[in-house]
Amino acid sequence: xxSYYMSSGSCEYSRALLxxxxxxxxxxxxxxxxxxxxEAMNRAMENMELLQVNSPEKKNFFYTNxxxxxxxxxxxxxxxxxxVYRKVLTQLHEKYDIDISDKAIIDSVNKHNEICRLFKEMDxxxxxxxxxxxxxxxxIFVLASYVCPKDLMIDKLKETCEELKTRVPDKKKDFRIKxxxxxxxxxxxxxIKLFEENGIRVVCxxxxxxxxxxxxxxxxxxxxxxxTQVVRNYVQTTECPRQCIPHKVKxxxxxxxxxxxxxxxxxxxxxxxKFCTYWSYERTLASHxxxxxxxxPTLSIDRPYRxxxxxxxxxxxxxxxxxxxIKKIKAQRAKKNEEAK
Numbered sequence: 001x002x003s004y005y006m007s008s009g010s011c012e013y014s015r016a017l018l019x020x021x022x023x024x025x026x027x028x029x030x031x032x033x034x035x036x037x038x039e040a041m042n043r044a045m046e047n048m049e050l051l052q053v054n055s056p057e058k059k060n061f062f063y064t065n066x067x068x069x070x071x072x073x074x075x076x077x078x079x080x081x082x083x084v085y086r087k088v089l090t091q092l093h094e095k096y097d098i099d100i101s102d103k104a105i106i107d108s109v110n111k112h113n114e115i116c117r118l119f120k121e122m123d124x125x126x127x128x129x130x131x132x133x134x135x136x137x138x139x140i141f142v143l144a145s146y147v148c149p150k151d152l153m154i155d156k157l158k159e160t161c162e163e164l165k166t167r168v169p170d171k172k173k174d175f176r177i178k179x180x181x182x183x184x185x186x187x188x189x190x191x192i193k194l195f196e197e198n199g200i201r202v203v204c205x206x207x208x209x210x211x212x213x214x215x216x217x218x219x220x221x222x223x224x225x226x227x228t229q230v231v232r233n234y235v236q237t238t239e240c241p242r243q244c245i246p247h248k249v250k251x252x253x254x255x256x257x258x259x260x261x262x263x264x265x266x267x268x269x270x271x272x273x274k275f276c277t278y279w280s281y282e283r284t285l286a287s288h289x290x291x292x293x294x295x296x297p298t299l300s301i302d303r304p305y306r307x308x309x310x311x312x313x314x315x316x317x318x319x320x321x322x323x324x325x326i327k328k329i330k331a332q333r334a335k336k337n338e339e340a341k
Contacts (some may be wrong), residue, residue, distance in 0.1 A: 001018075001019060001022050002015035002016070002018040002022065002044075002047075002224030003015055004017040005018065005047045005051070006018060006040070006043050006044065006047065009275055010039075010040040010043065010044075010207065010275060011038075011040045011070050011273050011274065011275040011276045011305070012273065012274065012275070012304055012305030012306075013040075013185050013273055013276075013305050014038075014040035014041050014043065014044040015044070016305060017048075018044045018047050018048060018053075021048050021051070024053075024054060025186075026048075026053050026054060026055075027054070027055035027056055028055075029054065029055075029061070030058060030060065030061060030096065031061060031062050031063070031064070031091070031092070031095075032045070032048060032054065032063050032064075033061075033063075033064050033065075033066070033087075033088055034063075034065045034066070035047075035064050035065065035066050035068050036065070036066065036067045036068060037068045037240065037242050037278075038242070038276070038277050038278060039277065040211060040275070040276075040277070042065070044067050045063070045144060046061065049063045051226075060095040060096060061116070061217055062091050062095060064087040064088060064091060065087075066080070066083050066084065066088070067079070067080075067083060068080070068240075068242055069243070070234060070242055070243055070244055070245065071243060071248075072235050072236045072238075072243060072245075072248060073247045075236055077228065077231055077232045077235050077236075078228075078328070080231050080234075080235060081225075081227055081228050081231040084227065085227060086232060089171075089227075097209060102226045105226050105227060105230065106220065107227060108172065108290075109220060109226075109230065111116070111150040111154075111220050112150065112217075112218060113153070113217040113218060114150070114154060115145055115157065115215070116154060116215045116216055116217045117217065118154070118157040118158060118161060118210055119141070119142070119145070119157070119215040120215075121161045122138065122157070122160060122161055122164060123138075123211065125164050125167075126138065126203045126204065126260075126263065127203070127263060128169070129136075129264070130169040130170070131168045131169070131174050131178075131201055131203060132167040132168070132328055133164060133167075133198055134193070134201065134202075135169070135181070135192045135196055135201060135202025135203065135205065136189055136192045136193045136196055136202075138202075138205065138211070139186070139189040139192045139202075139205060139210075140189050141157065141160065142205065142209065142210060142211045142214075142215065143187060143189065143209060145157075145215070146209060173201075175196065175201035176199035176200070176321050176325060177198060177199065177200055177201070177266040177267065177321055177324045177325065178200070178201045178202075178203045178263065178264065178265045178266050179195070179200045179201070179202060179265050179266060179267050179268060179269050179299075180202075180203065180204040180206060180256065180259045180260050180263060180265045180267075180268050180269070181195070181202050181204070181205055181206065181207055181210070181268075181269045181271065181272035182206045182207060182210075182256050182259075182268055182269070182270050182271070182286070183206075183207045183269075183270055183272050183273075183279060183283060183301075184207060184208055184271065184272050184273045184279040185207070185208040185209060185273060185305075186205075186207050186209055186210065186271070186274050187209050188305075188306055188307075188308055189305055190302075190306075190308025190309070191271075191308050192205075193308060194307070194308050194309070194310070194313060194314060194317065195269065195317055198294075198314055198315075198317040198318050198321065199317070199318065199321040200269070200317065200320075200321060201325055202254070203263040203265055204259050204262075204263045205264065205270070206239065206255070206256065206259060208240070210241075212239075212259070212306075213237045213238065213239060216237065218230060218233045239252050239255065240278070241278040241279055241281065241282035242278050244278075246280070249282075249285075252282070252286070252287050253286055253290065253294070254329065256270075256290060257294045257296060258289060260296055266297065266328070267296060267297035267298060267299065267320070267324050268290055268296055268297070268298045268299070268323050269298075269299045269301060269317075270283050270286050270287050270290070270299065270300050271283070271296055271300075271301040271303055272301065272303070273303060273304070273305055274302055275305050275306070280302070281300075283300055283302070284300075285298075286298075287300035295328060297320070297323065297324045299316065299317070299320040301313065302317070
């Protein structure tokens with residue numbers, strides 16, 4: 001049904017969102033706040049509103065859509081700040097009497113920061129030569145943290161951090177190489193499981209719904225408007241390819257390379273959801289830049305929305321693992337020959 005109202009050329013993620021709405025899956029919501037980040041998401045939100053996928057019993061229900069800047073300068077911060085205040089916060093206050101004061105925002109930021117500190121503590125175990133937490137396990141925690149009330153997550157994350165302190169890795173590594181995953185939306189941890197079942201330990205998640213950069217603390221000061229500071233944090237730290245200005249494109253490539261070094265990874269998986277306009281350009285260019293300029297083994301993937309059971313993708317991942325292993329063996333031989341001389 002979503003393909004009928006939209007287009008088979010729209011990304012499967014946006015169509016999946018509309019499909020769930022058409023099935024009545026959003027009746028539990030009190031509002032839907034979308035982002036005009038790309039034409040597919042814009043059409044999905046437009047159809048949700050036109051077709052009224054919300055529950056008719058909820059009289060205060062509202063739709064809103066934010067225009068996301070393509071740059072990170074102060075004009076972009078001011079533009080997004082005005083929209084967040086007018087289209088989201090004001091609506092929540094007027095319709096549901098939600099506190100949107102500076103104190104309420106600071107309290108929310110403090111909870112966010114506590115969650116981020118716990119993820120940072122968990123993340124240190126991914127830096128180990130033989131990580132004691134899998135990429136699949138980490139992905140589940142991160143996804144839960146985006147949709148679960150923070151108060152319900154904190155105790156669980158603290159328990160996990162305590163368990164990781166005494167968790168002993170397998171004597172024999174259950175992976176062959178380590179990789180950083182970079183790219184578009186991954187809200188299906190089975191994709192990460194597919195990578196790991198085929199010899200890759202995912203040690204960093206720099207993709208939409210990953211922890212980089214979504215789980216970094218927001219540092220506030222007392223000299224500036226609180227909401228402006230929060231908005232600026234997201235505008236300036238986002239790694240979405242919608243920000244297509246040259247310095248942000250270069251930053252994303254450099255940061256991906258830096259993450260490989262930081263996590264001592266053997267390569268990068270640069271993935272993109274099929275028909276994603278922005279990520280298709282980003283992935284195509286990045287796969288050449290990272291491989292040819294940074295000399296990092298790179299697997300470039302154009303994938304469907306749900307691809308956790310893809311046999312074709314398994315074959316490509318296995319081939320990538322073997323290719324990286326061969327390069328490592330050749331490098332070791334070359335080093336020994338050089339030392340022998």
